Amino acid sequence: MQRVLCFVMCWLIFPAFVYAADIPIVFKLRDGLDPENVYVTFYNCISNVSSITGTYNGPTQNGLSLNTSDSFSMAEITGTTAIATGVPAGVPAVLISEFKSGRIFISYDSKMKSFGCTQPSTEPSSNDPSLGIRFQPMELDIELGNSTNSVETPIINTNLTYIDYASIALSLTVKNSTTAVTNSPLLTTVSSETLTDTLGRASLTAYSTVQPSSSDRLPGSKFTRVLSPTSSDMSGKFNDWTHYLKTTLNQSTTVDGKPIKIQGLFGGVSGQPANNGGGANVKAARNQTQSYDYHVTVDANGDVTMTAQAGSGDGTVAGIAVANRGDGVGQVNITIDFDDLNAATGIYGNNPPYTIAGIGKTAGVENDYYGWVVGDLLAGLSWGFPGSPVKFNATYANNLVIGDMSSVEWYGGTAADGTIYSVPLSPAGRGFTYDKAQADDRDYHVYAAGLKGITGAYGFGLEDRNGATLINFNRIDQPNSYLEVGVDTEGLSSVQPSPTQDTGVTVKVSDFVPKQLTQLEIDSQYGLNDFTTHTSMCAFNATIDPAGSVGVFMVDTNAIPNGPVNGLTFMKFYSNGTPAEYKVYASSGPQYTDGYWWITDLEGNHKVPTDILAKGTHYYINFAIKDNGEFDENATLGEIKDPLAVGSFGASGCVMNPRANLKYELLALLGIAAGLCVIRIFRSVRS
Numbered sequence: 001m002q003r004v005l006c007f008v009m010c011w012l013i014f015p016a017f018v019y020a021a022d023i024p025i026v027f028k029l030r031d032g033l034d035p036e037n038v039y040v041t042f043y044n045c046i047s048n049v050s051s052i053t054g055t056y057n058g059p060t061q062n063g064l065s066l067n068t069s070d071s072f073s074m075a076e077i078t079g080t081t082a083i084a085t086g087v088p089a090g091v092p093a094v095l096i097s098e099f100k101s102g103r104i105f106i107s108y109d110s111k112m113k114s115f116g117c118t119q120p121s122t123e124p125s126s127n128d129p130s131l132g133i134r135f136q137p138m139e140l141d142i143e144l145g146n147s148t149n150s151v152e153t154p155i156i157n158t159n160l161t162y163i164d165y166a167s168i169a170l171s172l173t174v175k176n177s178t179t180a181v182t183n184s185p186l187l188t189t190v191s192s193e194t195l196t197d198t199l200g201r202a203s204l205t206a207y208s209t210v211q212p213s214s215s216d217r218l219p220g221s222k223f224t225r226v227l228s229p230t231s232s233d234m235s236g237k238f239n240d241w242t243h244y245l246k247t248t249l250n251q252s253t254t255v256d257g258k259p260i261k262i263q264g265l266f267g268g269v270s271g272q273p274a275n276n277g278g279g280a281n282v283k284a285a286r287n288q289t290q291s292y293d294y295h296v297t298v299d300a301n302g303d304v305t306m307t308a309q310a311g312s313g314d315g316t317v318a319g320i321a322v323a324n325r326g327d328g329v330g331q332v333n334i335t336i337d338f339d340d341l342n343a344a345t346g347i348y349g350n351n352p353p354y355t356i357a358g359i360g361k362t363a364g365v366e367n368d369y370y371g372w373v374v375g376d377l378l379a380g381l382s383w384g385f386p387g388s389p390v391k392f393n394a395t396y397a398n399n400l401v402i403g404d405m406s407s408v409e410w411y412g413g414t415a416a417d418g419t420i421y422s423v424p425l426s427p428a429g430r431g432f433t434y435d436k437a438q439a440d441d442r443d444y445h446v447y448a449a450g451l452k453g454i455t456g457a458y459g460f461g462l463e464d465r466n467g468a469t470l471i472n473f474n475r476i477d478q479p480n481s482y483l484e485v486g487v488d489t490e491g492l493s494s495v496q497p498s499p500t501q502d503t504g505v506t507v508k509v510s511d512f513v514p515k516q517l518t519q520l521e522i523d524s525q526y527g528l529n530d531f532t533t534h535t536s537m538c539a540f541n542a543t544i545d546p547a548g549s550v551g552v553f554m555v556d557t558n559a560i561p562n563g564p565v566n567g568l569t570f571m572k573f574y575s576n577g578t579p580a581e582y583k584v585y586a587s588s589g590p591q592y593t594d595g596y597w598w599i600t601d602l603e604g605n606h607k608v609p610t611d612i613l614a615k616g617t618h619y620y621i622n623f624a625i626k627d628n629g630e631f632d633e634n635a636t637l638g639e640i641k642d643p644l645a646v647g648s649f650g651a652s653g654c655v656m657n658p659r660a661n662l663k664y665e666l667l668a669l670l671g672i673a674a675g676l677c678v679i680r681i682f683r684s685v686r687s
Contacts, residue, residue: 021476022096022475023097024482025095025096027106033487035075035078040072041105042067042068042105044102050069052067052099054096055094057079059075059078071111077092077094083095087482096154097142099140102142106137107136110133114130120135124212124233132224134167134168134225136170140157147474154474156471159458159469160186160188161457162199162457164228166226167196169188169487172485173185174471176478177473177481178481179478181472181473183469188454190556191558191618193618194494196210196217196225202446202447205237209238210225229348229447230349238348239441241346241381243440245298245302248387248438252403253296258403259307260297262306262407265292266291266292270287272323272326273289278327280328285315288329290313290315290326291313292308292312292416293309303335306334306374308332309331317417334370336354347381348460350375350378350462375462379407379411379460382448383444384438388401388437388438389401390402394425394426395422402432411426426466431452434446435543453494454494457469491558492536494512496509497542498590500552502592505545507543517537527579531647553622556618556621558619560646561648564610565611570623571647586598587608588606594629595629599613600619600622
């Protein structure tokens with residue numbers, strides 16, 4: 001009897017959320033954002049109906065219902081009582097049990113103007129009522145599923161996307177997880193200013209895709225977004241696919257006779273077998289788990305022919321479990337027209353129509369066998385894998401030419417014969433993408449390439465081929481966990497080529513990882529007492545053409561304290577522990593001389609030594625390095641090793657918090673100790 005009474009009393013004392021497995025979502029705002037002026041809006045549309053099942057705690061009431069017919073300010077969803085166990089009180093938060101195929105939009109200074117099934121258009125020609133609002137979506141699906149111990153519970157799948165545009169830097173982190181959650185955190189490590197400035201420079205004419213006009217980029221108050229080449233209004237402002245298809249791939253696949261190999265095992269749609277004895281010609285055959293093996297050629301007009309090889313479309317191959325075997329489609333060829341690939345909905349949009357032999361032309365990429373096969377090709381084209389001359393060391397062989405590898409090797413996964421290729425150790429998984437696969441920026445998705453190294457978000461629709469874009473968790477497997485949505489909260493530095501280079505010099509940064517060192521760590525490693533950094537330290541790779549030139553790079557920061565430019569010091573850190581100050585500040589403009597450095601703001605205005613800088617304002621630190629020059633610690637021509645940081649002496653504490661160590665892949669690649677900022681500039685492969 002006492003146990004029963006105790007249970008009843010506990011049930012009365014503790015709120016009902018103690019027992020809930022619904023998904024809590026907490027919104028963390030950047031310092032300085034007013035919760036009254038930041039809004040969240042929920043969109044979805046299932047069978048022409050929009051709905052969400054969830055609650056929030058307000059300032060004066062708890063358990064209020066969410067809806068898809070209005071926007072909520074962050075202040076409105078901030079209560080004094082925690083929304084669920086493990087979630088802090090006094091923060092903007094919601095609790096959701098069901099929200100199928102949904103999107104959450106974060107907007108600044110205004111509620112959205114359309115709701116429910118009507119998501120806003122960002123096409124300038126659309127005259128959408130929300131065009132003048134600055135907003136950014138994230139994607140999520142919350143619905144009932146099974147935990148690892150088969151308990152039915154709400155499960156969340158979520159990701160970030162900048163596929164169509166970028167406006168606000170968002171990050172996703174699963175908090176309070178008891179075990180590692182795959183792909184958490186999904187960060188945008190830079191600020192909104194750096195994110196949109198980087199993508200704004202991806203177009204043929206820099207900033208021509210900034211809305212509402214090129215002069216309105218951040219920190220301007222009129223800025224709304226940077227559009228991508230998936231916009232039909234903007235696609236002509238980016239490189240098209242003429243060079244890649246008609247020159248590079250026509251040469252490699254048709255002239256040189258090396259077809260693109262699209263191979264793997266299609267996992268099927270819904271329960272398997274999807275086609276048990278129906279034969280190859282029934283529509284269900286398209287949903288059957290089966291092999292695919294295509295040789296792809298591109299003709300002089302840029303038209304693509306995908307020729308099915310023997311054994312393709314077989315639903316009984318060794319890689320399929322016996323219980324799931326059925327009838328596949330057999331050997332069926334596919335063709336894709338150049339005009340369809342070159343349209344905004346084509347390679348950029350990952351959704352071109354294609355013609356299936358004996359069946360006809362689709363309206364776009366369909367969710368079946370043929371759509372998956374075409375998707376394998378589109379993802380490869382976006383990353384620049386087909387025709388790539390770059391050599392790659394796989395777990396099973398060395399010096400493999402990426403362009404000669406099959407698509408299952410590019411991305412990882414299961415081959416038709418059951419061979420499993422590592423996803424994280426594939427070319428896609430290890431970041432051999434974009435300018436690490438192709439030397440010419442006309443031969444890859446140039447907009448998505450701008451996101452590399454600064455976010456785990458989608459840059460194109462099929463980027464999930466390498467499996468690194470989705471977070472999945474539930475509160476049965478991860479009690480007390482919740483999803484934190486960071487709204488412009490990170491603000492680490494990035495390393496990029498400066499838009500200002502000496503005549504004839506081309507510089508590209510292919511990868512980097514930011515890190516901060518504390519004042520004590522700098523003193524311990526380099527004997528540099530009382531030096532505080534105001535930028536992240538980074539390990540990064542770059543290419544310079546021609547070798548032996550002086551290249552200009554830049555690091556962004558908004559952490560420089562109030563004060564004059566001449567109060568800052570730009571330091572190099574040698575591997576032997578010796579620090580050295582960069583020689584000269586270029587006071588009147590860019591100087592393409594080894595060891596010179598200078599500061600510009602986001603508008604490109606050059607700062608003279610007596611200019612006063614303001615903390616919180618974004619600046620670029622530009623620096624010039626000569627390949628094999630005085631500031632190059634690596635004696636090999638074509639490679640530069642140059643640890644560096646911008647900071648000041650005499651400041652107390654560290655401006656930025658220390659973060660995790662550099663990724664092991666880059667540590668192995670660069671051969672450096674954690675904390676160093678290493679630049680390696682490799683001789684360009686161009687002639």
